[in-house]
Amino acid sequence: MLLSHVTSDALIFLDQPWSSREIILENLCQRLFDAGKITDKAAFLQAVWHRESLSETGFEQGIAIPHGKSPTVLQPAFAVARLTKPVADWPTMDGEDQVDLVFLLAVPEKDDEGHLRLLSTLSTALMDEANVAALKKADSVAAFLATLDGVNNTPAKPVLPASSQSIIVITACSAGIAHTYMAAEALEKAGAARGITMLCEKQGASGIEDAVTDAQIARAQGVIFATSVPPKGKARFNGKPYVSTSVSEPLKNADGLIERLLHQPDGIMAETREQTAPAQGQQPRFLSTLYMGVSSGISYMIPVIVAGGLMIGIGQLAASIFGVTDIGSNRYADHASETLVILHFLTLYGSMIMKFMYPVFAAYMAYSIADRPGLVPGFIGGAFAGGLHYTLWGGSGGIPSGFLGALILGLLAGLIADHLNRHIRLHKHLQAMKPMLIVPGLTVLAIFFINFYFVDPVFGGINQFFQRFIVAHGTGSTLILAMIIASLTAFDLGGPVNKSAGAIAIGLAADHIFPLTARVLAIVIPPIGIGLATIIDRYIVRQRVFDENQRITGTTSLILGFLAIGEGAIPFMLKNPLITISINMLGAVLGAVIAISLGSVQWLPLPAIWGWPLVQNLPAYLTGMASGIAFIALANVFVRYHLIKRGRMAIE
Incomplete structure (x- = not known):
């Protein structure tokens, strides 16, 4: 296919008197619109100017190649302006800022016809001085197009010997x-x-x-x-x-x-062991897609956790200086002290930020799989997982699906959007509807039914089972009940199971039936433990078992753990749920059992560091906490080290 097939006589303008970049782009966009290559001139021109703001599109020899990528482009095309006098307001890489030959490329969101490779051929051909000189000397549009078609006939690049660098x-x-x-x-x-x-x-x-x-x-x-x-x-x-x-x-x-x-x-680049992929089937591709999606979602979710945790920590820590231990309760909304009012709403602000943790995770998980069409469906799936629908719909008693729901809905949103985007075929004049209306609309509809009939019922049922299980053992032995509360608190680090255990534990403490010792310990032990693991791994097994991103996340988890914010460890749970959840539960149970056996008691819901002095028998409490933290830290290091040695885990 020739370059002349991606443009036309009506899109080539030789020896024009246009005197500025604004005039040139305005005229070329208008010609593309008149030729039926784009559906919305204003939207495409905005995309072109956005690209201009990112970096130079002017090159050597007076060439400029502005371009815009937009759903308004029906098919790849380019328009050309050769100027009678160079314009001096076009930034170029050689610093001359003198442009007299402009190629405006119109790039669609998707290309099923292979024209984009031709546009790339044009871009590389314009680096050749002979080609540029010929284009500037062409005395007619026909000669100009003939010269363009000639760039496809350039000789192949020489192949260097295989032994060379x-x-x-x-x-x-x-x-x-x-x-x-x-x-x-x-x-x-x-x-x-x-x-x-x-x-x-x-x-x-x-x-x-x-x-x-x-x-x-x-x-x-x-x-x-x-x-x-x-x-x-x-x-x-x-x-x-x-x-x-x-x-x-x-x-x-x-x-x-x-x-x-x-x-x-x-x-x-950070070293890792080579992994051997399964030999056949679609499993490697699916697992790779899932892994990359989870990693991408986690990387975007971490700033949300850090920002929310920081706001909560500042609010609670500052309030503790004034002797306030329940700064988030409604009675501080209209307090006489403006400082306490501000700290109250700052704490609530942090809690609000945390609500966006799962929507951001699921959105960017879907985005990594399906690109932009998956972003909105993924965000909505994450909103379901965080329970936003229960708040907005005015329902009561609903239990969010939490991190597992975000994982499932984010994955499905990405897979569905990607499948629809690749298999729906429309007439070229309707192509713009696909990424803006059809794909996100159908995917969001699918997410609604999946959540309504599967995710919410299944995980809601699981959470209700845990609630009843806790209540049924509410009059059992002290250590058994402590183990149940500790394990379920550590299960999902602030998720619905954690909150179910918390509701029962706080109710028992309010009635002075059973103290909150196991509950408060299980909140702080997992995030501190896994954060510590990312620091000590190289001293224990003489190598890193966490990658660089995990080490940064681990530091955040460690700090937030002392503030009683367990969500800092959620990225580890999402990436390796089986390892992380099981170790967290065992560590929390171990710490709670040791502390309670040694006589520690905490009746107040104050797991953060400023609540520790209010514990009865603090040495026993700290002993139990240290034991649980040490178990989680060492178990994470040794288990991961063993899996790396066997080639079943890699440090990315």
Whole structure:
């Protein structure tokens, strides 16, 4: 297919007197609209200006390649303006800011016809001085188009010997067109001049092109990430030297980036053990999708947890200075002291932020699977998991599905949206409806029925079972009841099971039937324990068993644990639920049993550090707590170390 098939005579404007970037983009957008390539001129022009704000689209030789990616684009196309006089208000990479040849690329959200590769060919062809000179000398539109079609006939790149050095290159830009391919081209040329094979993986608008293999990665000297968006699959390069830079940098100094990688890399990608994938079936793909979705969701959820926990911690800690231990109770909303009123609402503010933990997790889990079409359905699924529907619908007695619900609904939202997006076929004039209306609408509808008929009933039933189980053992022996309350409190770290156990435990304490010792210990032991594990692993087994992101999360969990906020450990639970939940429950039970056996008693619902002095027999309480924390920390380290040794777990 020729480049002339992606444009037309009506989209080529030679020797125009347009005198500014605004006038040029306005006119070219209008021509694309008149030609039926876009459905909404204003929306597309906004997308183009957004791209202009990210980085330069002006290059050497007076070339500019502005572009916009938008659902208003019906099919890939480009319009051209050759100017009679260079405009001086277009930022270029060579600093000259003089542009006289402009190619405006219109990029659709999805492309099923393969035209996007042609647009990338155009971008890379414009790096050739001979091509640009010919385009500037063309005396007619027909000659101009003939020159464009000639760039497809450029000779293939020379293949270097297999024994030569090689470097992996990952390029990606926000639109996935011009810079993605031009950066790869620049690095390939610089590498060829050095006799180095540059293995360029382009993560563009058409998906991943020229994906590097495991064998190529193993032989490569390192990897250059030239991206303006987060690159996909970075874990593949663990153990390799790397350089990370913007997608525009290779166009300015490609050879300098190669020199930097070879002699002064930014660092070494975190090392990990190679995992052996199952040999057949769809299981590896599904498990990989699930794992990447969970990891993505966790990374976006952590700031929510930290922000909410910080607000709660500030409110409660400051209130404790004034002797207040129940700052969140309604009686402080109209208190005579303005300071206590502010602290009251600051605490409630933190609790409100925490409500968005599961919606953000599920939204970005779905987003990692289905891209933008999965974002809204995932968010709504997470809202169901957090119980937002019970609040807004005015219902009573409903129990949220918690982290398991968020996990299931986020996964299904992503899979359903991705399936619909790939299999629904519409006429080209209706394509814009698919990502904006059809896919999210059908996915949200599916999420409603899945939650209504499966997630809420199943997990609501489980939680009701736990409630009845606690009540049934309310008159049992002291240690048995302590073990039940501690294990269920630690089960989901502030989720519905935890809250069910808390409601019963607080009720028993209010009636002075059974103290809250097991309950308050089980709140703080898991987050402190797993946070400690991320710090001591290298001292215990002489290697890291948590990756860098988990170590950062672990520090947060440790700090929040002293504030009695267990949600800091939820990312570990979501990533490895079987390991984390079982160890948390055992550690909480161990700590509670030891503290109670030694005579510790706590009647007040004050698990945070400022409540510890109010415990009867504090040494026994701290002994039990230390025992539970130590068990969780050591168990996490040794279990993970064992699984890593057997190749069943990797440090990402």
